[in-house]
Amino acid sequence: MARTVARVIIDALQELEVGHVFGVVGDALNPLTDAIRTTDGLEWVGCRHEEAAAFAASAQSQLSGKLGVCMGTVGPGAIHLLNGLYDAAKSRTPVLAIAGQVPLAEIGSDYFQEVDNDLLFRDVAVYRATVTSPDQMPRLLEAAVRAAIGHGGVAVLTVPGDLGDQELTQDRPARFPRTRQLTRPDEPGILQAAEIINAASKVTLLVGRGAREAREEVLALAEYIGAPMVLTLKAKEGFEGDNPYQVGQTGLIGNPAAAGAFDECDTLLMLGTDFPYRDWYPTGCRVVQIDTQEQNLGRRVPIDAGLAGDTGATLRALLPHLDAKPDRAHLDTARKHFATWRTGQQRLAEPAHDTKRWTGRLRSALDNPDHDIRPEALAAAVDAYADDDAIFTSDTGMATVWLSRFVTMHGDRRLIGSYNLGSMANAMPQAMGAQLWAPGRQVVAFCGDGGLSMLLGDLMTIKTYQLPVKLVVFDNRRLGMVKLEQEQAGLAEFGTELDNPDFAAVATALGLTGIRVTDPDTLTDSVRRAFATPGPVLLDVLTNPQEVAVPGKPTVQQGWGFAIAKVKELLQSHEG
Incomplete structure (x- = not known):
């Protein structure tokens, strides 16, 4: 018996070892969801919003390295996938989106809910096609999957509503050869990079997620040339734990030790990173960059040598040409500076900081008169009680x-977030995908109150599937990053205040365990209780809305802007 278009697609997903398909059911998807219903090992996860479905599929792909799959039906359903798919595209992770379409004969007639999917997904997808005949299967599906996996991106396959249950006249299994090629630069490029590094006296490494599979080679390099290692946020996973060379992050979330390691180096070696913030790169030094994507070489900062290739393979070829650097002063200075900074940060994170230390009492009088919980203390408590193999997600x-x-990626901890697209509302749906991918592991979502409320409906998805995720809500009643941006620019805070509900009560009403924390003295016990409670838990912690995260290298302009903003806010409050 010949298979239908829907059956060919679902059988192929089973062959690809896809475990979950995320989406919202509806008309054009009905043949596909019915095929999922009768397929062993493949589970349909009905979300309340397609954006959450796309985020969840992207999370599974990022964690597993395999294909993630989501679906959206005709018109609005497909449109709602877009933000999550953009996040997958910017994260360079393979996701297949199946989009519904109006009946084949109605395409182009401005039919009810008709949207030109091939045009809609043009910017986000490395491959997009509309199935117009059953016998195009499985060829179009193979092309879509190969493009998504080969390019590390999004493929969109559109299936008209009257085509999914049509049978193929020439049926065959879909074929997906699985190979991975490791490339390395040619010898002249290796020798050029070695010459630059050998001539340097102080080398600093900037390490990104693209170097994660080459941890041993990167650590060996840092040891051999005595180089401090600045990590991008996405490189925390894989490089932060048990690493005597790392000095934390740079940029707005960075620290003075990382800034100093940049300022003092005469050569910067970039490994598997396309760190986008040009203002945070060191100046007056030579730069060598290694990246699998040739188009990334020199894109952010002028380079003296660019090596296109796999980080591990390239370093294995490069290391024999390097001279050892026995002088450890550059590394030791950066590490000492980093340790001092971390000690100070841990003092800020003590729950009793505002009451037991005179500096804390003074600071509290200025910026926390309501004695809200310090967000530093909340993050540190989560770090202390989370499992060594916990999976973390975080809202932008x-x-x-x-x-x-304050959270260290030691042990087998994993970390994902919208760190390239910078979307709101990603942490909770990514936690859904992560928990389904790893049902036996602890999953912790760092949720902003603005982000959580944007896709609040999918708390019901967590309840329906009894996903034991722990949602930690930094409830500062603000769009906090926007507030900080405004104040650093010398603007009074405007439009950032949020009239929040009691999120713990909302969670309880939806069937989750809700815990609300308003007293710093109960913070530690509340975090411990949240992790010890079976099933899904939402921990709603009222944090200080005036908290300021000082960058690793603050500028006079930022400080002056902040002072001006505070004066404006004070005058505004008196006028009100």
Whole structure:
């Protein structure tokens, strides 16, 4: 018996070892969801919003390295996938989106809910196609999957509503050869990079997620040439734990030790990173960059040597040509500076900081008169009680700042977030995907109150599937990062205040365990209780809305802007 278009697609997903398909059911998807219903090992996860479905699929792909899959039906359903798919595209992770379409004969007639999907997804997808005949399967599906996996991106396959249950006249299994090629630069490029590094006296490494599979080679390099290692946020996972060379992050979430390691180097070696913030790169030094994507070479900062290739393979070829650097002064200075900074940060994170230390009492009088909980203390408590193999997700904004500074990716911990697209509302749906991918592991979402409320409906998805995720809400009643941006620019805070509900009560009403924390003295016990409670838990912690995260290298302009903003806010409050 010949298979239908829907059956060919679902059988192929089973062959690809896809475990979950995320989406919202509806008309054009009905043949596909019915095929999922009768397929062993493949589970349909019905979300409340397609954006959450795309985020969840992207999370599974990023964690597993395999294909993530989501679906959206005709018109609005497909449109709602876009933000999550852009996040997958910017994260360079393979995701297949199946989009519904109006009946084949109605395409182009401005039919009810008709949207030109091939045009809609043009910017986000490395491959997009509309199935117009059953016998195009499985060829179009193979092309879509190969493009998504080969390019590390999004492929969109559109299936008209009357085509999914049509049978193929020439049926065959879909074929997906699986090979991975490791490339390395040619010998002249290797020798050029070696010459630059050998001539340097102080080398600093900037290490990104693209070097994660080459941890041993990167650590060996740092030891051999005595180089401090600045990590991008995405390189925390894989490089932060048990690493005697790392000095934390740079940029707005960075620290003075990383800034100093940049300022003092005469050569910067970039490994697997396309760190986008030009203002934070060191100046007056030579730069060598290694990246698998040739188009990334020199894109952010002028380079003296660019090596296109796999980080591990390239370093294995490069290391024999390097001279050892026995002088450890550059590394030791950066590490000492980093240790001093971390000690100071840990003092800020003590729950009793505002009451037991005179500096804390003074600071509290100035910026926390209501005695709200310090976000530093919340992040540090989560770090202390989370499992060594916990999977963390974080919303863009201040929640990510506190995670970056106070949560250590030691052991087998994993970390994902919208660190390239910078979307709001990603942490909770990514936690859904992560928990389904690893049902036996602890999953912790660092949620901003603005981000959580944007896709609040999918708390019901967490309840429906009884996903034991722990949602930690930094409830500062603000769009905190926007507030900070405004004040650093000398603007009074405007439009950032949020009239929040009691999120713990909302969670309880939806069938989750809700815990609300308003007293710093109960913070530690509340975090411990949240992790000890079976099933999904939402921990709603009222944090200080006036908290400021000082960058690793603050500028006079930022400080002056902040002072001006505070004066404006004070005058504004008196006028009100």
